[in-house]
Amino acid sequence: MEQEQHGSCRAVVTTSRKPHAASEALARQTAARLSLPYVPRGTLSADELRARYGVSCLLVARQGGLRLETPEGELFFHPNMSHLRVKNLRKGQRDNMAAAMGLRSGMSVLDGTLGFGADAIVASFVTGEKGRVVGIESSPLIEAVVHEGLAHFAGENAVMTAAMRRIETHCADALTFLRAQPAKSFDVVYFDPMFRHPLLASENLNPLRYAADHRAATPELIAEARRVARHRVVMKETSKSGEFVRLGFPEVVGGKYSPVHYGVLRVGKS
Numbered sequence: 001m002e003q004e005q006h007g008s009c010r011a012v013v014t015t016s017r018k019p020h021a022a023s024e025a026l027a028r029q030t031a032a033r034l035s036l037p038y039v040p041r042g043t044l045s046a047d048e049l050r051a052r053y054g055v056s057c058l059l060v061a062r063q064g065g066l067r068l069e070t071p072e073g074e075l076f077f078h079p080n081m082s083h084l085r086v087k088n089l090r091k092g093q094r095d096n097m098a099a100a101m102g103l104r105s106g107m108s109v110l111d112g113t114l115g116f117g118a119d120a121i122v123a124s125f126v127t128g129e130k131g132r133v134v135g136i137e138s139s140p141l142i143e144a145v146v147h148e149g150l151a152h153f154a155g156e157n158a159v160m161t162a163a164m165r166r167i168e169t170h171c172a173d174a175l176t177f178l179r180a181q182p183a184k185s186f187d188v189v190y191f192d193p194m195f196r197h198p199l200l201a202s203e204n205l206n207p208l209r210y211a212a213d214h215r216a217a218t219p220e221l222i223a224e225a226r227r228v229a230r231h232r233v234v235m236k237e238t239s240k241s242g243e244f245v246r247l248g249f250p251e252v253v254g255g256k257y258s259p260v261h262y263g264v265l266r267v268g269k270s
Contacts, residue, residue, distance in 0.1 A: 009057035009211050014041045016062045027061035034140050066145045072206040077149020082121040100262035106130040107187040112174035117146045124163040134168045138213040143171040178224040189225040192236040193217050233265040
């Protein structure tokens with residue numbers, strides 16, 4: 001049996017030891033969608049499964065969704081800080097990412113690096129029911145976990161739940177996806193690539209880092225984003241990163257004491 005390798009992960013799809021019928025169905029559907037083997041769990045431990053099938057990662061369907069078990073820990077969907085950010089926005093407080101994007105109700109956003117989906121959730125809340133947020137994730141394993149979570153996770157209120165449900169996800173290479181889009185087809189194109197120099201305090205991101213695409217953004221990617229964007233191209237990086245200069249972002253904004261900043265390239269009137 002041959003396993004596919006996605007990022008650093010060679011993976012199979014399975015369930016918990018005593019799966020519900022719905023979990024088994026989700027595992028089988030996910031395996032078929034990702035062209036990965038589905039293997040019955042039986043009584044095997046995670047380590048025994050890895051050894052038997054020669055893989056480093058397990059994509060596990062459980063009641064409540066998908067979890068990716070990596071050597072660096074478990075990756076599962078949760079809105080994370082987007083809950084607090086949306087709560088603050090509802091109180092009239094500023095969100096640095098939304099401000100950098102110049103977001104308003106009804107706008108469209110292409111998030112070229114979906115990851116956990118937190119930034120996409122905030123963008124979906126701000127753009128509202130008449131807006132559109134599309135998230136692109138190059139790792140099939142990460143996209144599967146986040147897609148399932150956005151579709152089924154119950155937010156702490158109806159506003160959060162609605163923001164998650166509105167997000168469209170696609171598993172694709174960002175540059176390839178952008179090349180297929182018409183010019184000026186999204187108001188904002190956004191990137192949050194894996195930081196060139198990760199913040200040491202973000203150890204909870206280790207499972208994501210293990211499975212993620214670590215390629216740096218390229219001038220070609222930014223050029224395509226500029227072609228597709230009507231108003232702005234925005235990229236998040238650490239506050240002292242040299243990536244903003246290397247990739248030609250003339251404007252860098254963010255909180256004075258924030259460890260992350262946003263590069264802004266204004267394409268049209270915004």
